[in-house]
Amino acid sequence: MRIAITGAGGRLGGALCRCLATHHTVIPLLHQDVELRSPETIGQIVVHHVDLVIHTAAYTNVDGCARDPDLAYQINGLGTHYVALACQNLNIPMVYISTNEVFDGETSTPYGEYAPTNPINAYGRSKWAGEQIVMTLLQHFFIVRVSWLFGGERNFIRTVLRLAADPPEGGLRMVEDEVGSPTYAHDAADAIAQLIETPCYGIYHLVNEGWCSRYTLASEVLRQAGHGHVPMTPIRLADYQRESTPPSYTPLANRAGAAFGITLRPWEEAVAAHLAEVSPT
Numbered sequence: 001m002r003i004a005i006t007g008a009g010g011r012l013g014g015a016l017c018r019c020l021a022t023h024h025t026v027i028p029l030l031h032q033d034v035e036l037r038s039p040e041t042i043g044q045i046v047v048h049h050v051d052l053v054i055h056t057a058a059y060t061n062v063d064g065c066a067r068d069p070d071l072a073y074q075i076n077g078l079g080t081h082y083v084a085l086a087c088q089n090l091n092i093p094m095v096y097i098s099t100n101e102v103f104d105g106e107t108s109t110p111y112g113e114y115a116p117t118n119p120i121n122a123y124g125r126s127k128w129a130g131e132q133i134v135m136t137l138l139q140h141f142f143i144v145r146v147s148w149l150f151g152g153e154r155n156f157i158r159t160v161l162r163l164a165a166d167p168p169e170g171g172l173r174m175v176e177d178e179v180g181s182p183t184y185a186h187d188a189a190d191a192i193a194q195l196i197e198t199p200c201y202g203i204y205h206l207v208n209e210g211w212c213s214r215y216t217l218a219s220e221v222l223r224q225a226g227h228g229h230v231p232m233t234p235i236r237l238a239d240y241q242r243e244s245t246p247p248s249y250t251p252l253a254n255r256a257g258a259a260f261g262i263t264l265r266p267w268e269e270a271v272a273a274h275l276a277e278v279s280p281t
Contacts, residue, residue, distance in 0.1 A: 001196075002027065004050040006034055006083060007057030011152040012097060015189035016054055023193075031057070036079025045086035052196060054095040055083045058130075062101070062123040066244040069122035076126035077133065084137040093140040093201065095192060100147035100180055100207075102128045105247025110181075110211065113145075113203040113256045121244045142195055143203045144188075147252050148217075150274060151185030157274055160218045164227040171231030176215040178237050179249045181207035184270035194262045204257045208267040211251030220268055224275055 001024045007013040008028030017028050027048050034044050036057060045053060058076050059065060065072035080096060087094040101124035102117040119125045134141050150157045163172050183206070191206040212220070215234045222228050237248060254263065264270070 001025070001051040002049065003196075004029055004045055004048050004053045006036075006045075006053070006055045010056055011149055011155065011185045012146065012188060013054075013056040015151060015185040016056065016192060019186070019189040019193050029057075036082065037074045039082055041079065041082035042086045042089065045083060046089050050090065050092065052093055052095070053083060053087050054097070054192065054196075055080060056097045058097070058127070060123070062121065062244040062246070063242055065123035065126060066121060069126070072122050072126040073129060076123075077129035080130035081133045081137070084134050087141075088137055093142070093196075094134060094138055095142045095144060095196065096130060096134045098131050098143055098145045099124065099127045100145060100250035100252055101247060102131065102145070103247055103250050105249045107249060110251035110253035111205070112253050113205055120247055123244060124247070140201050142192075142201060144192060144195070145203070145205050145207075145252055146183045146188050147181040147205075147207050147250065149183050149185055149188070150271075151277075156214070156217065157221050157271065158278065160221045161225060161227075161278070164222055164225065164230045167230050171233060172218065173233050173235045173240075174213075174215040174218045175237055175240050176213045176234035177248055178246055179211055179213050179251060181205075181211045181250075181252045182217055182267040182270065183207040183264070184267075184274055186273070187264045187270055191257060191262050191264055195257065195260075198260060200260055202256060204262075205252035205254045206257055206262070206264065207252045207254060208264045208270045209254070210267050212267065217267075217271075220271055221275070224272055225279075
């Protein structure tokens with residue numbers, strides 16, 4: 001297939017380019033190639049005459065979205081509208097990458113693919129708008145939700161390693177009452193590569209198996225990286241001042257993908273793989 005990947009320079013977009021290039025013709029689309037805030041996006045994609053578009057490009061700065069929700073909607077909502085219209089024009093399927101933050105966190109069990117959505121912040125609302133647009137405009141689509149994505153140069157795990165190398169006075173402080181599903185970009189890309197080979201359209205949660213708090217994730221990173229001696233204090237979400245309000249409990253259950261044999265390894269193993277990538281032995 002000829003596959004266009006928006007946001008090809010990002011964490012998941014880059015992983016997808018590397019993963020798919022071995023069996024497909026990949027057209028990587030960077031920010032300078034597609035301006036999501038403009039209807040010109042439609043023509044910028046149509047001109048490539050691809051068989052599939054994977055739309056990873058998004059405004060993912062959640063605090064930035066809180067500061068400027070209109071910009072978040074322009075990029076994540078209307079931008080997705082233009083990408084979907086390009087797919088409609090070409091009569092091809094689309095993969096839309098969404099997020100755990102379309103849920104409100106007011107539950108005690110992991111969210112299934114078709115659980116009711118109720119985003120509580122600007123980022124989640126803008127990504128939810130993208131989901132609605134894709135489902136409205138297209139018949140053939142994959143909506144893939146990921147969560148706490150790590151990989152590449154900038155992510156939570158790298159931040160923990162940086163802080164551990166030069167701990168602040170009193171040690172690290174990590175939130176213990178925000179719970180989610182850490183997901184390695186490499187593993188998510190591999191799962192998406194499997195998914196697009198099927199005609200099984202719909203909503204999928206492609207996340208590493210299991211879930212944890214930010215505190216537990218940071219603890220595991222420190223343990224595996226040999227920094228278990230670094231002191232760390234658990235704090236509450238309410239103690240961590242930021243402009244966006246993340247949902248407190250959003251583990252995602254991969255039921256739809258698992259039914260077709262598409263599963264991701266436990267998050268602890270994925271962390272080990274990323275640490276080996278960061279500091280190869």
